[in-house]
Amino acid sequence: MDKIQQLGRHTLDRFSAVGRATYLLIGALFGGRPNLVKGFPLFVKQLYVVGVLSLVIILVSGLFIGMVLALQGYTVLIDYGAEDSLGPMVSLALLRELGPVVTALLFAGRAGSALTAEIGLMKATEQLSSLEMMAVDPLRRVVAPRFWAGVVSMPLLALLFSSVGILGGHIVGVEWLGVDHGSFWSIMQASVDFKDDIMNGVIKSLVFAFVCTWIALFRGYDAVPTSEGISTATTQTVVQSSLAVLGLDFVLTALMFGN
Amino acid sequence: MTFQSQNNAVQNENGLTPHVELKNVTFSRGDRIIYDDISMSFPKGKVTAIMGPSGIGKTTLLRLIGGQLYPDSGEILVAGNNIPSLNRAQLYKVREKMSMLFQSGALFTEMSVFDNVAFPIREHTKLPEDIIRTMALLKLESVGLRGARDLMPNELSGGMARRAALARAIALDPELIMYDEPFVGQDPISMGVLVRLIRDLNHSLNLTSIVVSHDVHEVMSIADYMYIIADKRVIGHGTKEQLLQSESPLVQQFLKGQADGPVPFHFAADSLQQDLMQG
């Protein structure tokens, strides 16, 4: 009986967390009149923190994953004499799946946890309360720029991930393993469709960006303002974002690429 | 609820116009009652202290006045406006005339001291940069930190951080300023500086100051009026002289810093004999 009570309370806690998170999002996006002149520099600064500083890990990971894909794909395809299909294999895997998903996971780990820790710390040192008492809405000033920065930068990062991955696949496949340069690119071009593959990947990325950034910001804002609380919140961001990304990926893939 | 400006308030028993009033406020957190039907009055232009044992929620009181928390019942009037009934836009308007100094200073860590002080001016006015610069420098001068204006908050000592936060709190010339435990953990010199600043700023800017503290000695040297809170209610209030003559044993224990009295030394437990025998 006790367990069921606990389960019930746990479920209610989850629901109330979702409710608070929704308040946060609505307050950040729709609270008050948007001030583009004041808000834009904040947005740019956050784009730097969230996007530019993630470039290194994204580009390096993309390169390596593209190269590994080409290596592994080659060993399988060569048995069927189908090594010319290496181009479409690498590019479709990256554009449809690995680009958006791996970028989202890396983003959640690097930028997401940083966002949570930063906002949690601002809460613990009462900076958020100070903003409130100074009649500045912390949701608009602190949360909103970070949200838009996350939503804008993740698709860009995913595109860069896929591009670098394809180039990496080219390096390994064509330069090293001897796949024909012409076939690599021409069969790829015949198999990859802009709307269905690239844009679907971008849409996936946008959905992941929305969810990961939302989770990271909420966990920071809602954190217990102690060092332990912030540490818990950061871990929760990474875990929850990752699970959400993988779950949503399944749903989106079924919708987009299923029948 | 119409938005009132000041000077409509009724005078309290001392003949002073209250700037902030709490009327029959009850506040609880979960099932725990923090305040049970308390009423307080803070006269305009004076320094009023709120004292009491640690942990009873004195900071909560400031948050209630500032509108960050809502009471279960009762009215909280600031310059005639009932805070819990205001909508967001009205609340933000009232807050422009209010300032709070947090225990840790709460400076924004990514900006310099100067930018911290200039922040409220830049946010709420459209003044040109050179006027903002003058204003910020003057505020820093009044707390004695004009030379430290380009330092970052992590380069300041605790006392300096609090002074910088104070400069920021007075940047827009508020009418009410609330201090949350300003003397905690300060060395005697910084303590003296802060005490002097609170008193001088109150007089020169004609502020209403509310100081929450449990440092009896420091608070008594500057407060015009004091409230002592314990056990969910006000157990004593008055000027320094009135309190020292109070007959309440709780007030006396608090003011004299006695270890044992109405607030017991021993946390509730079984008798010592029983505990030792069960071990």
Next chain:
Amino acid sequence: MTSRKVEISVGFFVALGIAALIFLALKVASAGVTGSGETYTIHAKFDNIGGLKVRSSVKVGGVIVGRVESIHLDPEDYAPVATLAIDTQYDNFPDTSSLSILTSGLLGEQYLGLEPGFIDETVEILGNGDYIEDTKSALVLEELIGQFLFSQGNDD
């Protein structure tokens, strides 16, 4: 970090992202039929469309000239009808042209092979909304096996 440096690096980052998108759009995706955009419609009836799908390609001698826009059943005789969108730059197909459902490679996807027929004064050119009469349906594996077994049986 001065705000000037921040702005420059953010601008660089966004430009890089857009460059990646352009790179992908041009070098990776098919810039084929979606290029010119203008198409006209031709219908074709089959007995069996096999594995033909919407968006399968229509090729003449291996060159993509159009795509399958939709596949539905004729409401009267329930025969499968494919609607094709052909690029307008190829507007000279006579109505004696033939359509076959072919498979690319051994295990590949199916596409429509379009063979232009002969042209003389009696022949009309296919225009928007016309039907191609000469169609060869897909090869269905079971029928092939059935034919094979039947012919085996006849040899005895």
